[in-house]
Amino acid sequence: MHLDHTHSHDGPAAIGADAHRPDGTRRALRIGLGGPVGSGKTATVAALCQALRDELSLAVVTNDIYTREDAEFLLREAVLPPERITAVETGACPHTAIRDDISANLEAVEDLEDEVGPLDLILVESGGDNLTATFSKGLVDAQIFVIDVAGGDDIPRKGGPGVTTADLLVVNKTDLAPHVGSDLARMAADAKAQRAELPVVFQSLRSEAGVGDVAAWVREKLAAWTVGE
Numbered sequence: 001m002h003l004d005h006t007h008s009h010d011g012p013a014a015i016g017a018d019a020h021r022p023d024g025t026r027r028a029l030r031i032g033l034g035g036p037v038g039s040g041k042t043a044t045v046a047a048l049c050q051a052l053r054d055e056l057s058l059a060v061v062t063n064d065i066y067t068r069e070d071a072e073f074l075l076r077e078a079v080l081p082p083e084r085i086t087a088v089e090t091g092a093c094p095h096t097a098i099r100d101d102i103s104a105n106l107e108a109v110e111d112l113e114d115e116v117g118p119l120d121l122i123l124v125e126s127g128g129d130n131l132t133a134t135f136s137k138g139l140v141d142a143q144i145f146v147i148d149v150a151g152g153d154d155i156p157r158k159g160g161p162g163v164t165t166a167d168l169l170v171v172n173k174t175d176l177a178p179h180v181g182s183d184l185a186r187m188a189a190d191a192k193a194q195r196a197e198l199p200v201v202f203q204s205l206r207s208e209a210g211v212g213d214v215a216a217w218v219r220e221k222l223a224a225w226t227v228g229e
Contacts, residue, residue, distance in 0.1 A: 145163060
């Protein structure tokens with residue numbers, strides 16, 4: 001199932017990709033995860049796979065500039081069978097492969113559906129980027145943006161498209177806040193001011209709750225996707 005790969009950020013991709021397979025059933029929900037280097041995107045993807053793999057059929061596409069390091073991490077952690085994890089080497093800024101020229105990622109997600117499908121969910125992880133990172137709507141159906149408290153508690157206040165427009169903002173590594181001087185209450189207030197009613201999750205993968213809130217959000221998105229909302 002190969003879609004039109006000529007989408008650009010300002011062109012047809014803004015309409016969104018076809019939501020259906022050739023047989024008329026809905027294709028896998030695609031959720032993109034972006035955020036700065038070291039914010040915990042890959043760890044969040046790994047935790048989501050572990051939380052959801054027994055109830056959903058899912059797969060992962062990772063993006064790195066010149067390596068397959070993130071995919072190799074997921075493979076070492078055995079979060080999914082190897083055939084359900086694939087990597088895209090962007091060769092340039094990750095923005096290019098997730099927002100502008102999305103052809104390599106579209107090929108990857110479509111190949112996964114063809115080879116190991118039917119799938120319920122595909123997670124597309126961007127290589128580490130800055131606060132302007134966003135995904136083309138021709139590539140993913142919803143976006144998660146991951147920041148971490150060690151990057152500074154002023155990040156939500158600074159905004160940027162990733163912080164302000166992502167469908168879900170994850171403030172990661174909250175267990176580090178006392179050690180790096182980050183004020184979580186301030187971050188929550190600033191995120192609320194930037195995002196209005198868009199949801200924010202404060203997360204520590206070292207806590208008992210772990211990725212639970214993000215997994216619950218993914219389940220809600222998938223439930224709506226399945227009925228075609």
